[in-house]
Amino acid sequence: MWGILSGKVALITGASSGIGAAAARVFAREGAAVMVTARRERELSDLVDELTGKGFEAAYTVADVTRPEDVDRAVSGTVQRFGRLDVAFNNAGLGAEQAPMHLMDDAVFDAIVDVNLRGVWYCTRREIAEMLAGGGGAIVNTSSVGGLVATPVAAPYVISKHAVVGLTKAAAAEYAKQGIRVNAIAPGTTRSEMIEAWFALQPGIEDLLHAVTPQGRTAEPEEVAEAAAWLVSDRASFVTGVTLPVDGGYTLI
Template identity: 65%
Template sequence: MSDLLSGKVVLITGASSGIGAAAARVFSQEGARVVLAARREDRLTELVDELKAAGGEAAHVVCDVTVAADAVRAVDFTVSTYGRLDGAFNNAGVGGDRTPLHLMGDDVYDAVMDTNVRGVWNCIRPEIAAMLAHGGGAIVNNSSVGGLVAIPAASAYIAAKHAVVGLTRAAADEYAGQGIRVNAVAPGTTRSEITADWFGRNPGLEEMVNSRTPQGRTAEPEEIASAAAWLLSDRCPFLTGTVLPVDGGFINQ
């Protein structure tokens, strides 16, 4: 174990797979007490058992971030379990379809916006309230390089991730004077269930994206989680309202 997050209580949404599950492992290894929130309880239970077996402190709560009451319940569970909320990683998200804008259905748009934008909105409000009650904290939202640049045939996803960037900056500005830092990570293509699905339905997509990435590869989820851990830590106390690309240089092209 390290001490980057030693003693901190951190809530992670979308914690049952991908970047969220990697964050659970990384944050726990860095000394945090973690609460894992997601819809799939079987996976959460397995992951909590794994973290405890490795010497960490962890608990889980079933949560659908698109439901405001679930988000409130997740924060309340965290505070009742560990006494406070020091950090939150709002990671839950969906990818949607790769479809030209004029052919994209309203159902796809609604699903992507509901999880990726309203989900962050639902979570960040009770998180801020809990942090205000206990002297401050740090929040990291998971955006995407798609929140900074355009990607073809992904208009709903691009719009949603740009909205996450805007919400991050607005919250950072509003609560900076009250001891709460709000930042975002903007991952490039990262190995996860979402990207595996995208790559499976779009042969050649991974190779195309990697060809535009100076490091020439897909990121591992632990690489994104490590960046989020740093943003949640006390190592960067003057950093707020920042969107940190973790993308192998993709947006430099």
């Protein structure tokens, strides 16, 4: 099988749905053996059955990225199953809960930051340790357009996604000479369970988002996954420390 990830071993977090599940399909199609992880086992099992049924190499492990022991098990399990870790897509995340900052519950802040920042921190550190032992690799973290611009009444989400950009830059600068590239993607409005629930709760919000997006539409998860696949591939070999907007031009305005 030939593709831009041919021969690579990939770990994908947040793979039970949305961008993560799409990335598993794209990475596998591009030649990678994929270990998918998330908290929902049934969805992971179904995804792996789908991929292996098409002749791809895939396995899963249930993990919560806010638990270091789970992250360690996911990385170790990838190496045990496929022999090494070449690329990682740290995609697990929690959506925004809307409330004015002065009324936001501390528990909401803690939950969002735990998944969106601390989870990426745990994953990136553990993956880097494995990649150092293996001679290099490439990591992509999922930020958001909310990590590049601010949106009202979503402060914890905006804070966490801006922090992912900083984490990505810090890791990229620190490990570039050791053969590890670290980049991020910043998706705009992308069809997912979370977004569909938001659209259902706030009729008209999709049209509003389209109006401020030059391409005037919602992205499909596969479109974001393709960008992540390119960034972890050798075709992006001189790209590190960037946050790539995949947003239909949203951040241009």
